[in-house]
Amino acid sequence: MRFTSFTDYGLRMLMRMASAPDQAFSTADLAEEFNLSRNHLAKIMQRLAHGGIVETRRGAHGGAVLRRSPSEVRLGDVVTLLEEGQALVECFAPDGGDCTINGCCRLRARLRHAENRFIEDLNKSTLRDIALPVRAAA
Numbered sequence: 001m002r003f004t005s006f007t008d009y010g011l012r013m014l015m016r017m018a019s020a021p022d023q024a025f026s027t028a029d030l031a032e033e034f035n036l037s038r039n040h041l042a043k044i045m046q047r048l049a050h051g052g053i054v055e056t057r058r059g060a061h062g063g064a065v066l067r068r069s070p071s072e073v074r075l076g077d078v079v080t081l082l083e084e085g086q087a088l089v090e091c092f093a094p095d096g097g098d099c100t101i102n103g104c105c106r107l108r109a110r111l112r113h114a115e116n117r118f119i120e121d122l123n124k125s126t127l128r129d130i131a132l133p134v135r136a137a138a
Contacts, residue, residue, distance in 0.1 A: 024063030
């Protein structure tokens with residue numbers, strides 16, 4: 001399985017945020033820290049806010065903060081949110097893709113089962129488990 005860059009960058013941002021959960025982070029600061037596109041990170045932050053993972057604030061002391069303790073945010077839930085709309089394989093797409101063996105395929109159910117188990121396994125871990133060490137985050 002391979003995550004999209006959207007999910008990869010989102011997890012990096014959350015790892016950083018989990019290292020200082022009471023601190024507000026601007027997308028500009030995170031973009032600079034990780035050498036990533038500010039616009040791309042802003043879109044990711046919007047999705048995280050819409051999904052209830054972070055809260056965004058405007059103004060002089062603005063930025064994004066975690067809405068819950070890092071120990072309460074499960075990784076599988078984050079990945080599910082960030083990978084929303086990204087099918088593992090073409091036949092998982094909402095329109096069923098362009099698969100010519102649909103209806104007799106024995107692989108689809110196994111892949112769906114594996115995908116579900118993957119998310120379940122990730123949900124055994126939280127943001128607290130992957131928070132960047134303080135010295136790496138500084």
